[in-house]
Amino acid sequence: MNKPLPDLNDRNDIIRLVDGFYERIRRDEKLGPVFEEIAQVDWETHLPKMYDFWDTVMFRSGTFRGDPIAAHKKLGPLTDMSQATFDHRLDLFRATVNELFAGEKAEHIVRCAEDMANVLYSKVNNVPQPRFDPANLTDEQRSRYEAYKKGNSG
Numbered sequence: 084m085n086k087p088l089p090d091l092n093d094r095n096d097i098i099r100l101v102d103g104f105y106e107r108i109r110r111d112e113k114l115g116p117v118f119e120e121i122a123q124v125d126w127e128t129h130l131p132k133m134y135d136f137w138d139t140v141m142f143r144s145g146t147f148r149g150d151p152i153a154a155h156k157k158l159g160p161l162t163d164m165s166q167a168t169f170d171h172r173l174d175l176f177r178a179t180v181n182e183l184f185a186g187e188k189a190e191h192i193v194r195c196a197e198d199m200a201n202v203l204y205s206k207v208n209n210v211p212q213p214r215f216d217p218a219n220l221t222d223e224q225r226s227r228y229e230a231y232k233k234g235n236s237g
């Protein structure tokens with residue numbers, strides 16, 4: 084029997100996950116060139132930024148400083164930011180998580196990645212969030228959402 088995988092428990096685990104994910108990204112024939120050629124990412128800056136991003140999302144480290152919506156909007160005119168590209172990126176992320184970890188936090192980080200992909204896709208492409216369905220809201224959430232749409236979110 085294989086040893087059971089550990090859950091994702093701390094920043095060191097985030098570092099292993101992010102490093103493994105970007106190894107896959109760099110080898111990927113669709114996404115590799117987006118980072119290497121289009122954005123010409125400086126990995127020594129990008130990787131620690133992503134450690135901080137996920138450490139903040141998962142463990143509230145508060146260390147992330149950035150503007151993901153602006154960063155991805157910039158990419159919109161330069162490369163294919165379709166649903167298929169987001170789904171492909173999510174597949175690589177899920178595969179990396181499942182290779183290294185198993186448990187509640189491992190499942191949670193995948194859900195966070197899915198939510199973030201949904202938000203970024205809609206901002207980059209200027210469309211409503213494809214997986215947001217107002218029919219699933221509670222009455223209280225629906226009235227807040229109506230108020231927000233009228234520009235009265237206070």
Ligand code: HEM
Pocket residue numbers: 114117118122124132133136148149150151154155158164168169172195196197199200201203
């Ligand atoms: C197919 C979809 C995506 C592509 C091609 C992509 C590509 C990139 C690239 C090239 C950068 C570097 C931008 C730069 O430094 O100029 C970047 C930054 C970043 N990406 Fe993505 N990304 C995608 C989706 C996502 C998703 C779903 C997440 C979150 C779960 C995410 C999180 C981030 C964060 C946090 C940064 C740093 C932003 C900043 O500098 O403030 N990306 N992405």
